[in-house]
Amino acid sequence: MALFWVPLITTIGSLISSRAAKLSRNETAAVTLIAPLIALAVCLYHAPAVFNGETVYDHIQWLDVLGIHLSFRLDGLSLLFTLLILGIGCLVIFYARYYLSAKDSLPKLYAYLLLFMTAMLGIVMSNNTIQLWFFWELTSISSFLLISYWSDKAEARKGALMALSITGAGGLALLAGLLILGNIVGSYQLDVILASGDMIKQSQWYELTLVLILLGAFTKSAQFPFHFWLPHAMAAPTPVSAYLHSATMVKAGIFLLARFYPALAGTEIWFLIVSLTGLTTLLIGAYVALFKHDLKGLLAYSTISHLGLITLLLGLDTELATVAAIFHIINHATFKASLFMATGIIDHETGTRDMRKLNGMWKFMPFTATLAMVSAASMAGVPLLNGFLSKEMFFAETLHAQLLGSMSWLIPVLATAAGAFSVAYSARFIHDVFFNGDPVDLPKQPHEAPRYMRVPIEILVAICILVGMFPNLIVDSILDVASSAVLTGATPVFEIALWHGFNLPLLMSALAVAGGVVIYSLRKHLFQFQATLPALEGRYMFEQGLDVVLSWCQKRISQFENGSLQRYTIVLIATVLFFAGAPLFDMQKLVGGNQPHPIDMFNAVGTGLLIAGAVATVIWHRHRMIALIMISIVGLMVSVAFTRFSAPDLALTQLSVEVVTVVLLMLALFFLPQKTPKESSSIRVLRDLMISTGCGVVVGSICYALVTRPLDSISQFFVENAKTGGGGTNVVNVILVDFRGFDTLGEITVLGIAALGIYKLLNNLPLFMPSTDSEGRKWAREKYPLLLATISQTLLPLALLVSAFIFIRGHNLPGGGFIAGLVTATAIILQYIAHGSNWINDRLLFNYRKIIASGVMIAFICGAGSFLFDKPFLTSWFDYFDIPLVGKTELASAMIFDLGVYVTVVGATMMILASLGKLTANDEAKSETKTIGAK
């Protein structure tokens, strides 16, 4: 089976486990075990080749664009890790079946565990760095899920978030590093990268890459100063802790260091950063572990410490140090996993993990106690156990360290000190829990754990002992291939033996044990001393930091996006002002080459009136009624300007739109306050004045620059083709209904939607209806002035005739559907004013929604008709017919299109008015009482 099956099988297993809710616990566990066992079999199947020094590959070409491929490899290092991941994984699965109480969901835990296992397997087997990162992030996610397994506990949620944040940050750094690395080498394939160590180290990006990748590794493997997430991850169920913190999650960081060792290691900076970080972590972890009263806390810091130890080893500039590191990876995994499991049993059976309560457990659970003591001894580095072997190798290698120059002697000293503390906390683990008097207030009556719950521990302890006694037999070969994978082929000569004779490392071991015993015996004083130190907890820093960041963000956002429309508008306008204004200064001359028209009286008066109207609108803007009158002047003058500059169609349109707009504004004014209070400070007014003046100057200048220069435009085409191609002499109208009919279709759609939207806005709206005007006058009694009512009836047919006139001539002379529609609408508005909406609604029995839809539909069908002739949408058609008596008559599809425009305009305007009319007509009583909108 190909390598990619390994993660695939565990993924499938994860899915299967998640659906196993109906199975019994034993069945669930059994089903779950299938996937890792198969995966293990696959790995073992390839193991002989690996032991022969080969690397097994499996490559699927995938994203060439990104250089991401599905690429797996199995070399010594990978094999070692897969065995650890799968082996300890199986034990944890087995153990969890007994650990988890009935009310917790076993399938959920198993699904997450297998997902996590997949991620880990993916990391260690990746041959593509991006793929590696993929699985790396997957471990972050799945560990988040595992840590927050008991999600109703605040501790679990916080711990999970912290773990995810820290490892996520590292993951992003790692990604950056890997991308740069890939760019240096030109490939994301690991074998290429690993073979290009020299090229990488000579690259100018080497330092940056290294730091980024190390950030990834250090955060994951909880190196100082990123170590603080790990103790809080202990909120997870203990099997999870056992898995994550012995063999997997934290080891991923170590794996990364080992994996990239050939590519990145061997430089001063590598040794300096890695070894110093490892050393610091080693010391801090060992020291703090002693003071943790929580068993899992102790183990957590011990884990940190041991990870520091491995890191330090990888940072020491000798090949044997690397071998020692790998050896310790194995050893740590075994004894730490068993210790966690033992802790789980203690927790499970007593209900607490507090060492101040736990005493004398030996009496209650001798088997567990024995197992735990063996493991703890291994952790302390007691001879005949595997921990001793690797620790002694470690001591030996510290003696060769050169990296601190003349101060290099510090390293073995500090290492011994750390060893002493590790002995001390191991001693505490043994003595404080299993001996040391009687238990205090235990929640449960303790007793020995179920038989099978101890099995995984027994297996692990057996390994500890076997490795400790017969190292060559058991680990030599795997250690050999793993080391050669890290050191790229150069297999160092190493010899693991229990006895090397009396030498310095042995002395260091002895010192450590002695020191440890001394420290432990002085623990009372140490605890007191520790209590006087300020508690510097990474967790609080993280949480407070997060709080500070969050509240800072909230403050900034509420300052920035403060809900003030004025601010948003002013930002927009200022942006415009800047970017439209700046290029004006680049121009040499604003005025272009065209001969300007002379100013005549006509223009002067028109300009005067327009400016007066505009300025008056601004001056009176707080007296809204007057402002409305003033803006009417502007509208009128704009249409006069259109008339003046040869745009009769525009003038007509502007006029009709103007009136309908004013009517709408007045309707609005009725429901709005009549006057605007003075609100803006004078500074603000000044600011607004400056900005608006600026806008005026800029736009005016652009306008002036444009109108004074010659234009080479496409418009001649329209003039030439209007009659021959569009069948009309009014070029503007032909553009509207033919050349650019698509715009017009969109435009009437807009109008229709606006009407629908307005209906929507006003539907069932409770409104405030003033019973007096702004000066407190009651409204006049006469609703429908007599003379007006009479005349408006007379005017209606007249207005309709005029709109028919304007409609029909539109194609050839100024006019058209839109203007005609607005004229009709205005005529009906007059009826509304004169007779009121009830009167109209009794007589005008149309459904405006349908009218609007039909109008647009007419235009649409007119355009779609050309499909019948396999012509593009809106292809126009016209022809001249000789009708008897009438003479030569033109029929054009554009007329139908224009009819659609007409119908839509009438429908939309009427719908708006009818919606507004409905507000007040339905319920006259409302106008008497002031009902401010309250739903």
Place this chain on the structure above:
Amino acid sequence: MNRYFPAPSTSILLLVIWLLLNNSLSFGQVLLGTILAISIPIFTRPFTEQNPSVKRPALAIKQLLVVLLDIITANIQVAILIVGPNKRLRPAFVKVPLDMTDALPITLLASTVSLTPGTVSAEVYPISEEHHTSDNKTPRYLLIHVLDLQDEAKLIEQIKTRYEAPIKEIFGC
């Protein structure tokens, strides 16, 4: 006068206006005008309340000419009043009792008054709050504003004889 041809006078008027608008007497325009002249009143019929119809068209045309003439003189009079010194003007509100109650004749009278010498119709009393109904037979008054009132009684008399009486006669009410 039926459903399909509700207002012949309106139709004729519309046709004339149509031809005026198009400046054309071609058959096509007449045809189109006729179609419109017939179809528009059908559409607007619901919006037209029942008004008394013109009983004496000839008199109506004569009255129209009278009013046009009066408009010209009125305007010249008013122009002189405007240009002349304001201080000598004697503005006044005058209430003219009406013999008519229907909306259309009153409207016509009020319009005539507004267009003719120095007077502007201001209000029709009594004010009705809702829609005007023709079966309401309460006596009505026309309030007018006079720019320069010489003799109130004479003015009322003049309005009643010169304008109101012919309108009453035209509509036969």
Place this chain on the structure above:
Amino acid sequence: MQHIVVFPILFPLFSALLLLLPPCGKSVKARRFASVGLAAISLIINICLLSHVLDIGTLTYAIGNWQAPFGIVLHADLLAVTLTCLASFLSLCCIVYSCAGDDAKGSFFHPLVHFLLMGVCGAFLTGDLFNLFVFFEVLLIASYSLLMHAADKHNTRGALHYVILNLVGSAIFLIALGTMYGVLGSLNIQDVAARISQLTNDDVSLAKIGGSLLLIVFALKAALLPLHMWLPNTYSNAMPVVAALFAIMTKVGVYSIIRVYNSIFSPGSGPLGAMGQDVLWFAALATIVVGTIGVLASKDLRKLVANLIVVSAGTLIALVSLQQMQATAAAIYYLIHSTLVCAALFLCVDLIASQRGKVADRITTGRPVKQGLLIGVVFFAAALAVIGMPPLSGFVGKIWILKATYQQGDYALFWPIYLVASLLILVGVTRAGSIVFWQNTSKDIDKIDVKPIHKFKVWAVYILAGVSPFMVIFAKPITDFCLQAAMQIHQNPAVTQLTGGL
């Protein structure tokens, strides 16, 4: 078959009109049925068009048979058609979602959605600047109305801001068009691009003004800093299904920038080539920063998602401003991904809010989500995708974005900002999710009395979120496709003319 180019615009229009007319106008059931059916047909049309374009390359379609530059020409290249597909797919999902009851909370929901789709597709397809304006207005007016669908008073204020700002934006658009026409005498994008390279002297400055104003308008729609401020409130106050639909709207702005920027202001177009690149670039970076701050500051989930849209807009524009093929390709991939994921998140947030009683979607302790697993799975997936974590589509996008910016040499500023923003968003979203789903007042889920989620809603959300894994599984063809689309964008018309096509 040539006419299919215009169908993505016409069919939604037709659908909307049908939905307004009898018999669809009357009964809710008929309307729902018709709306879903019509939206599905719309999607099918778009897919057909896409395959057509894949077969025979970019299509142009002269409306009314008036050739460019005189008439309005539709320009269906891969990117445009992909986006119309995306829009119709999103609409279909939102329509299905709304059929669970949201549509009946106000009038004209279905027609308006189809109108919106028409506007969006029109904006994507058109090759004419003024026509672009018209379709902008179509989609805007439809969006104004949709924004007020089942509105309460918070919506009203948000809508008011949105409407007024966009009206100012429309005015600016027109000034821009006036300036462009006044200098160049044409409106067809290709023609404008050809003419702009021949400008001299002061005309260049004027064209620059026009171009800047255009970009400002597009930036306003795309929610680029500092013009983004309307977005968080507007989107978070809109009905979630509407907000989900709006996820495509900022993309219209982005698309317009891509379209205009790479034709009119392509590096080869004379004195105005790559105009304002720096401004766009820095504004985009600032947008990412502010969006991220917004994500962290959000007190409710809807606002959080709205801010995610801001971040995605910033990211997109940063890529677009590079005017480089890889970056554009990455932008295309990321655009599809982020649109759908953000939409899914909006809908998901709605589901969450519907089950948490009074607390609704606020990020605080509250009632547990009753159907926690059903919603949680999709929320988790969408969150992963939006953060850019494996195994969902976000990670491909993220890598591509980083790679593209690296190759451009623009990583010194972009990478730190982008990566730190990613991290903060990761923290923000995770924190929000864990509070909403896990930090509960009562544990007794069985006692909570909420209506189970309507199956339509579940389908819609799952289908939307399901695209994300799909985009990973089929990452190879999709990335190749994006690259091909980007290649079409970057074919410089001036170069094409000289060399007789690439």
Place this chain on the structure above:
Amino acid sequence: MLGSVIIFVFAMLGLALLLNIWRLLKGPSVPDRILALDTMYINTIAVIVLYGLHNDTSLYFEAALLIAMLGFVSTVALCKYLLRGDLIE
């Protein structure tokens, strides 16, 4: 001569418009302003008719007609607002 007459009448109309705007700006009451606006509408019709005469074209006739119609509606609407507040009650 007709040409100079037209110019002269233009001047008169221009003066009239300026008088209108003076009243419009001065008020003092809102009905005064509406009256002035209404007058302005009519004077604008005069200007446009004269402009058509000046340019020897009847293209602007419809504009004049529309101003007449729409100006009336506008005046009525403004007054109705003063009287009743709600235009279409």
Place this chain on the structure above:
Amino acid sequence: MELLYSVCVGVLVGCGVFLILRARSFPIVLGLTMLSYAVNLFLFASGRLTINKAAILSGSEQYADPLPQALVLTAIVIGFAMTAFSVILAIRARADLGNDYVNQLAQANNKTGVRK
């Protein structure tokens, strides 16, 4: 004359912008209306100013540029639709919020999660 025209456009833009920057919906709508006048004039001017050459084919040689005219027509109609909508939205906002103040007040932030 071009100068006067441009001055008009500038004044309209200035006045419109000033009104848009007010804090109440009605002046803002007035400002938008005024701005749209200005914009229409501007867009129209992009085809240059011509006197007495309306684009109605009549055998003459020169015509005003008809394209901007058509564009302005479209813009006017769209502007009308938008103004109508914003006017009604202002009414709606008044009904919903009790005033016509466009900015978010500090108190209005206390949003409750209740949705209908």
Place this chain on the structure above:
Amino acid sequence: MMIYEWLVSILLLLGGTLILIGSIGLVKMPDFFMRLHGPTKATTLGMACLLIAAMIYFSVTTAGYSLKEILISIFLLITAPISGYILIKSAIHHKLAAKEGTQGIDRIEKD
């Protein structure tokens, strides 16, 4: 100079004068009610003069008669009184002060 030109010129001058006088009245008169007279009458007739002038002019200069200008006149004649009426109504409603010494103020009923 043709006779129609004379006619047109006179009508134009007359119309212009009347319109100007109407606007003068608007400015010069002391109260609202008196101001109203100018625009409703003088301006209306002035418009009629102008329109008749245009009618004559176009009828002579172009082929066929151009009578449509008369429509505007008719329209103004119909609407001017109504505008005046509704304006006075609103003035009364606003209780605008009439010039001192205006007779019959008490005849205005409360509306």
